[in-house]
Amino acid sequence: MAATFPYTHYACPCSNLTTPASTSISAKRTSLIPVDAPEDSTFNPHDPRANYSLSPLDRLLFCDECEEIRCQRCYGEEIIHWYCPTCLFEVPSSGVRSDGNRRSSSGEEVEEAYILQCHYCDWSSLDIGVHFSKPTKITEQLAKQRKSRTSGGSSAAEAQPLSHDETFANLATFYKEQLSESGDPQNPYSNSPYSSPNNLARIMSLYGGLSVNALKKTREKPQPMREARGEEEGMLICSFEDKATDDALLQSMQNLDWANTTTAEQRLSAPANKGARLVDALWPVATRLRTRKCRRCHFCPQYLSYPDPKLKVGNLRYKIRALALNHIPRLSIRSLQTSYPLPNPAFCLHAADLLQRQPDIQPHITRQYILTIRNPILEPIRITLATPTTTPGRVASRVTILCPSFTVGPAGDVWDEALSSSTTSMATIPSGNGGRQAAMESLTGRGADESLDRQPEAGKVWERTKNSTSVVLEIVPGALKSLPGIVPKSEKELEEDEMEEGDDVLEVPIYVRAEWEVSEEHDDAGDRKGGKRIVEADGNVKKEMAFWCVLGVGRIGEGG
Amino acid sequence: MASRPAPAPKRPSQLPASKPPCNTHPSAIIADKAQITGAHAVEIGENAVIHPWARIRAEGGKVSIGKNSMVYEGATVGTVDGGDVLIGDYVNIETGAVVEAKSVGDGSTVEVNAVIGKGAVLGKWCRVAPLERVEAGEELEDFTVVYGDGQRRVDKTTKEHAEVRELKKVGQEKVVQAMRTLTPNAMAKWAG
Secondary structure: OOOOOOEEEEEOOOOOOEOOOOOOHHHHOOOOOHHHOOOOOOEOOOOOOHHHHEEEHHHOEEEOOOOEEEOOOOEEEEEEEEEOOOOOOEEOHHHHHHHOOEOOOOOEEEOOEEEOEOOOOOOEHHHHOOOEOOOOOHHHHHHHHHHHHHHHHHHHOOOOOOOHHHHHHHHHHHHHHHHHHHOOOOOOOOOOOOOOHHHHHHHHHHOOOOOHHHHHHHHOOOOOOOOOOOHHHOOOOOOOOOHHHHHHHHHHHHHOOHHHEOOHHHHOOOHHHOOOOEHHHOOOOOOEOEEEEEEEEOOOOOEEEEEOOOOOOOOOOEEEEOEHHHOOOEEEEEEOOOOOOOOOHHHOOOHHHHHOOOOOEOOOOOEEEEEEEEOOOOOOEEEEEEOOOEOOOOOOOEEEEOOOEEEEOOOOOHHHHHHOOOOOOOOOOOOOOOOHHHHHHHHHOOOOOOOOOOOOOOOOOOEEOOOEEEEEEEEEOOOOOOOOOOOOOOHHHHHHHOOOOOOOEEEEEEEEEEEEEEEHHHOHHHHHHOOOOOEOOOOEEEEEEEEEEEEEEEEEOOOO | OOOOOOOOOOOOOOOOOOOOOEEEOOOOEEOOOOEEEEOOOEEEOOOOEEOOOOEEEEOOOOEEEOOOOEEOOOOEEOOOOOOOEEEOOOOEEOOOOEEOOOEEOOOOEEOOOOEEOOOOEEOOOOEEOOOOEEOOOOEEOOOEEEEOOOEEEEOHHHHHOHHHHHHHHHHHHHHHHHHHHHOOOOHHHHOO
16 A cells, blocks of 8 residues: 555456456456446455555556556566676576576686686685686686586595585486376376376276276376485485584684674575685685566567667666556546645655654545546547445445546647647636736636636536546545444444454545547557457547556544 | 975965975986975885875875885875884875875785874785775784775785786886876976
8 A cells, every 4th residue: 555645556457356256357348337336346445355456557567459457467577688787798598598697707817827806805716726727618617626626525535425516416306206206297188177197097997997007007106296315315414423524613613703704695695605604615606697677468478668678878778668657547636625735755854744644534524536637648538437436345435426427638749739729728828917817827727717716516527737637526434433323233243343454544446437539540459459440430440448446545534 | 496385386485395305216206296295304216106196294204115116196105293104115005095104015005095094014915995994003914905894804815826926016017117108207396
């Protein structure tokens, strides 16, 4: 939930929170306005699962092809490329697969051989006795040298515990064997109605079976997958028997100081470093590469966000960036009484201001709010709003939209506005003689003959600017506690009276439906979908889009 | 040979600070804008380079700079009241560093903006990382590296491998050569 009121959260079509049994997405986007059947198909923002499908506008992307909002669960991320964070060298993905996700080159010269050296503290790989024959493929050379060291050690004394790498290899082999022995391979039988080959074999055996072998196999109960049981299977035995090495380690830890022991971060930096307790046992590790990711719609392989792979550019630029911000009508709400702009937490000068909560809303007192719809697309849209008469959830507040159906103008370039001679908005040209009156008008965007305390009227739009329209909502907040009745409440009723967290937040679910027309040549998505659209007689394609959104208005206080 | 006031040429010289008696090797390079002040002796070794805006304060004691050493811009070598300062051979005192040590051993490097306190003793081939501090009176053994946030470690590579030391010397000589060509010599001003 957003910390500051008022907020707007949008519901992704992937959510199934309207309560009828039908879960198909198309059911939500029919042209039935749910005002007629509020109880059946209302989005309940107080539902505990609502959190999963509501997101603020900055988290939502929009798929052009499907023409739907995509929330974080509906798009997937893919890695475009890998790069080294220090030198911004891009590693092609083939290089990543062979060398691992680490930087594999760069070094310094000493004579004919090469060593690694730190410019800051003068540590060099000669300290651990490592030098290289050539300055490239350092990771490979390092790996070879490490292997020869550790394997050289263990061949000398067989009682030595197995090295980490060998243990890992053993364990991996063991698990692979287990999977093939016991398991259900999912893919080969995915088409059949039987969940596993064991089931199939069992049922077939009931009907006579195929062959002796098949019968044998079904009689043997498949072993469930088990864990490793010994060192050759990959189990690492931690024993207290090896006192000598432990003592030696403790002794050296006592002699050297704290700075010479490794930190957990150092130990976790590479598998080779897992057992290193002292700094001189650490093995050099190449820099971790960073990645650039792109996002794709789950349902169609359309890119929603594709950053420019060129790294040398100062800012991150995008080749494709399809934000919901630019495609869906945006709602915002503010109280009618307070016409000054609400304090933005980013501009607070004192820390105390941040903590100041907005005053709680008193129940049972009618309040009026201005709901503004902003249109980001280039065509004018017709908006229809719907909301249940009372908000769902424990606390029922009555909501009325004074003007549920209206149009919003197109967003255009700045040039369009400047070049157009007629103005539909009151906010552009102030009439008058440049006096104080005119200055006030240009600030508040209202005409000279309008008084500041006009009343909201049903069926009329409150305010209209070039690409936004505002209408008035009347909300009567409900009470948190139901009134005490004459008849004492039963247990069940008392339980229901228990306030859950978040029940006192006044949230209004609104169903927004936008319709607009696009001329045929501008309709990109239509081409891709393959002509499912209907072209009207005048060469325009009708489009519509609908979604639920939740307006967070404020907290209801006690009282009334 | 007019004596120059130490801070800036435009000030009228009411109190001319004396130019210290400099004993500079003919092959040393001292920049015009370098500032050498004080009454005690200043000795500058062969091939040394004193960059512009470096300050050598021979006020508290004498200052001696070894062969192939360099004092970079804005660095301050020498004490106001604390005794002699001896800089060894092949030493780099980098930009902005303040060195009031009793002695800095051969091959050491005091990096950018580091501070070495009065009377400290740095061994040979030491390295003080940028912004680090060595407290007054502290003694650093040969091959000590001061880094991180006051951490110390021993530079095994340089200690155990003579070829690394040789390479460092050769490297330093090359850098000195490059700096010599870049810094116009105003030794005449300071010599004598």
